[in-house]
Amino acid sequence: MKLTGAEIFIECLKREGVKTVFALPGGVVLKIFDTLHQQKDVEVILTRHEQGAGHMAEGYAKATGKAGVCLVTSGPGMTNVITALADAYMDSVPLVCFSGQVPTNLIGNDAFQEADNVGLSRPCTKYNFLVKDVNDLAGTIKEAFYIATTGRPGPVLVDIPKDVSMAKAEFTYPNAVSIRGYNPTYDGNKWQIKQAAEAIMKAKKPILYVGGGVVFSGASQELLELAEMTQIPVDMTLMGLGAFPGEHSLSMGMLGMHGTYQANMAMHYSDLVIAIGARFDDRVTGKVSEFCPHAKVIHVDIDPTSIRKNIHVDIPIVGDCKTVLRELNQILRATVNGEQKDLRKPWWDQLREWQQAHPLTYQQEQDGPIKPQQVVKRLYELTKDRDPIVATDVGQHQMWAAQYFKLAKPNRWLTSGGLGTMGFGFPAAMGAQAAFRDRLVLCIAGDGSVQMNMQEMATAVVSKLPVKIIILNNGFHGMVRQWQDLFYEGRYASSYLDTTPDFVKLAEAYGAVGLRVKKVGDLDAVLKEAIATDKPVIVDVPTYPYENCYPMIPAGGCNHEMILEDPPELKKKQSGATKVTPEDKDTVLTA
Amino acid sequence: MEHIISVTVENKFGVLSRVAGLFSGRGFNIESLSVAPTLDPSMSQMTIVTSGDERIIEQIVKQLNKLIDVIKVVDLNETEFVSRETAIIKVHTKDQDRAEALRIVDIFRANVIDSTPTTYTIEVSGDPKKIEAIINLLQPLGIKDLVRTGRVAVAREPVRSAAVQAKKVARE
Numbered sequence: 233m234k235l236t237g238a239e240i241f242i243e244c245l246k247r248e249g250v251k252t253v254f255a256l257p258g259g260v261v262l263k264i265f266d267t268l269h270q271q272k273d274v275e276v277i278l279t280r281h282e283q284g285a286g287h288m289a290e291g292y293a294k295a296t297g298k299a300g301v302c303l304v305t306s307g308p309g310m311t312n313v314i315t316a317l318a319d320a321y322m323d324s325v326p327l328v329c330f331s332g333q334v335p336t337n338l339i340g341n342d343a344f345q346e347a348d349n350v351g352l353s354r355p356c357t358k359y360n361f362l363v364k365d366v367n368d369l370a371g372t373i374k375e376a377f378y379i380a381t382t383g384r385p386g387p388v389l390v391d392i393p394k395d396v397s398m399a400k401a402e403f404t405y406p407n408a409v410s411i412r413g414y415n416p417t418y419d420g421n422k423w424q425i426k427q428a429a430e431a432i433m434k435a436k437k438p439i440l441y442v443g444g445g446v447v448f449s450g451a452s453q454e455l456l457e458l459a460e461m462t463q464i465p466v467d468m469t470l471m472g473l474g475a476f477p478g479e480h481s482l483s484m485g486m487l488g489m490h491g492t493y494q495a496n497m498a499m500h501y502s503d504l505v506i507a508i509g510a511r512f513d514d515r516v517t518g519k520v521s522e523f524c525p526h527a528k529v530i531h532v533d534i535d536p537t538s539i540r541k542n543i544h545v546d547i548p549i550v551g552d553c554k555t556v557l558r559e560l561n562q563i564l565r566a567t568v569n570g571e572q573k574d575l576r577k578p579w580w581d582q583l584r585e586w587q588q589a590h591p592l593t594y595q596q597e598q599d600g601p602i603k604p605q606q607v608v609k610r611l612y613e614l615t616k617d618r619d620p621i622v623a624t625d626v627g628q629h630q631m632w633a634a635q636y637f638k639l640a641k642p643n644r645w646l647t648s649g650g651l652g653t654m655g656f657g658f659p660a661a662m663g664a665q666a667a668f669r670d671r672l673v674l675c676i677a678g679d680g681s682v683q684m685n686m687q688e689m690a691t692a693v694v695s696k697l698p699v700k701i702i703i704l705n706n707g708f709h710g711m712v713r714q715w716q717d718l719f720y721e722g723r724y725a726s727s728y729l730d731t732t733p734d735f736v737k738l739a740e741a742y743g744a745v746g747l748r749v750k751k752v753g754d755l756d757a758v759l760k761e762a763i764a765t766d767k768p769v770i771v772d773v774p775t776y777p778y779e780n781c782y783p784m785i786p787a788g789g790c791n792h793e794m795i796l797e798d799p800p801e802l803k804k805k806q807s808g809a810t811k812v813t814p815e816d817k818d819t820v821l822t823a
Numbered sequence: 824m825e826h827i828i829s830v831t832v833e834n835k836f837g838v839l840s841r842v843a844g845l846f847s848g849r850g851f852n853i854e855s856l857s858v859a860p861t862l863d864p865s866m867s868q869m870t871i872v873t874s875g876d877e878r879i880i881e882q883i884v885k886q887l888n889k890l891i892d893v894i895k896v897v898d899l900n901e902t903e904f905v906s907r908e909t910a911i912i913k914v915h916t917k918d919q920d921r922a923e924a925l926r927i928v929d930i931f932r933a934n935v936i937d938s939t940p941t942t943y944t945i946e947v948s949g950d951p952k953k954i955e956a957i958i959n960l961l962q963p964l965g966i967k968d969l970v971r972t973g974r975v976a977v978a979r980e981p982v983r984s985a986a987v988q989a990k991k992v993a994r995e
Contacts, residue, residue, distance in 0.1 A: 358891075359891045412894055413832075413891050413894045414891045535889070536885045537885040537886050537889050
């Protein structure tokens with residue numbers, strides 16, 4: 233029997249196990265929406281903006297490990313979803329985005345709502361397709377899912393012209409895909425793995441540096457075994473949080489620009505860095521020429537381009553983290569004995585000393601303004617038993633969430649790392665909630681970034697996605713203000729937000745629940761109330777506006793040269809300040 | 824250092840822009856790029872002349888390999904190779920210069936492929952130094968137009984000694 237392109241599209245989604253599509257309609261995709269409307273296997277979540285659809289698909293993918301799917305129209309639909317594609321590309325999120333296109337006979341004619349979708353998305357997708365013939369549609373969709381989810385995952389775009397979705401073809405879904413130019417390497421080179429094992433056995437000051445690759449590869453169990461067997465401390469990147477239990481005694485926490493003191497010191501003084509599924513981003517390396525000056529480097533990554541891109545690597549292993557770690561563990565199991573523990577005792581003494589010297593710290597006074605760290609800490613303590621999924625936007629609140637919300641398991645952490653996309657958190661949380669309707673999904677946000685996709689509150693209410701947004705409301709683009717205080721002599725150029733909406737009323741206007749924490753003493757009660765509510769909630773928490781996020785390695789600085797607290801002149805300036813003063817506004821105006 | 828990279832790609836639309844976009848997006852150099860279908864019409868062969876230090880060339884090769892439409896990448900600098908470039912040069916020739924132009928053509932084993940009373944169109948092929956040399960000599964006559972193909976290159980076949988060759992034949 234012949235099916236229309238739109239029907240083929242849905243049949244393909246069913247065969248790929250897709251249950252949810254985040255979508256917004258438009259002229260050239262109406263046939264597909266009309267067909268989706270007449271079936272029940274694939275749920276459509278109607279978003280209010282295509283960027284929201286893209287981030288929801290990302291959140292879905294990060295929480296489930298499967299490809300997220302979004303569907304947008306041509307022209308502005310496509311340009312709106314670009315941010316999400318670029319975000320997914322940087323953070324290796326498996327995503328399949330379907331875009332409508334003007335009919336094939338109009339392509340190139342500057343038709344209404346026409347854009348060169350393939351051209352626009354080329355630099356921010358792993359691969360993209362324009363389907364010109366309905367007979368190619370099923371095979372293309374199969375390839376799209378295959379490319380998005382294998383190797384180093386990433387976003388794939390499938391551009392479907394209107395006439396292709398309406399034309400008919402015989403439907404057959406291929407069982408397998410073979411692309412001659414695309415054969416990801418999963419098994420690491422055995423010789424190299426042996427070399428790595430030997431280096432691990434000999435190292436006196438080893439450190440595991442693990443990233444998002446461990447999460448996507450599902451290698452947490454193998455990582456735990458490796459770390460416990462060899463007693464090697466674990467640094468996690470922002471993307472790797474949850475790959476290793478945050479409360480584990482071997483965990484050093486997050487490393488990098490706002491990483492913990494011990495995590496960064498461990499990297500700097502290590503004699504063996506074992507990088508697994510991490511890519512030596514500049515937020516981790518700081519000054520490349522002085523990065524890990526004493527260390528040999530082992531680098532396990534499925535993407536060969538990640539290896540030796542920024543940092544010289546002594547033992548490169550191209551392969552899937554899970555497969556490589558299994559093999560590595562097998563070798564080590566036979567060789568590890570008590571000797572390593574003695575060998576590394578001085579290293580552990582040093583690590584514990586660092587840990588005690590400069591733990592993460594902040595001052596919360598009983599009657600004083602609410603400190604943002606306190607909010608994250610209490611939120612963590614109140615919810616950890618429920619194994620929540622945590623999304624964040626980008627900025628100070630993201631770093632505090634990374635520092636204080638110690639995730640125990642992978643696929644619970646939804647954050648925008650590589651691209652640093654403000655407005656990511658809320659829709660990503662909704663995507664995860666759509667995948668797991670019964671789970672607790674939190675979104676820790678800032679008052680600046682949350683407004684970038686606030687319109688999706690309507691989607692959350694209508695589609696019954698009871699995400700809890702906790703806004704650390706300091707009236708600033710906080711991270712920008714922090715940099716201005718530290719590096720721009722305190723001139724608050726365009727970082728003070730002056731007017732933010734009343735988030736409680738805003739939530740209510742959408743039909744959601746709005747709550748506000750007025751003082752520290754109320755924090756627990758309000759958070760508990762939010763968690764117990766089965767609707768989307770915004771918790772507005774006005775926080776101390778001048779709190780800065782430490783430790784901090786200034787951009788391009790060395791890992792062992794962290795700023796640990798406000799410099800004296802800054803402390804003086806801000807002493808006694810509880811909220812933004814008229815002088816600050818003047819700084820804004822005169823800057 | 825200059826490298827010649829030979830890239831076998833799928834022969835379909837958009838592939839050239841993927842390769843070119845990779846170079847521009849990552850700030851790699853392209854000095855020349857030539858592309859044409861191979862014996863197998865489903866594939867094309869690109870010859871890219873680029874430059875960079877060892878680390879950059881390694882990244883270029885890896886990034887090219889990462890493109891889904893790229894089937895094979897060879898950095899020809901790692902082996903012996905032969906390369907050629909063709910130029911077509913249209914030269915103004917006054918009466919007194921016509922004989923000189925032909926002499927230059929002769930010396931460089933170039934060909935005159937079109938002629939009018941006031942111009943010669945000359946085709947020359949060889950390595951880039953040779954092309955540069957003939958251009959320099961023709962310049963005083965007045966070059967009206969110049970097009971160059973960019974380089975194409977292929978790895979040299981390894982030469983086996985007679986004994987090794989005999990052994991191979993015997994094995995087969």
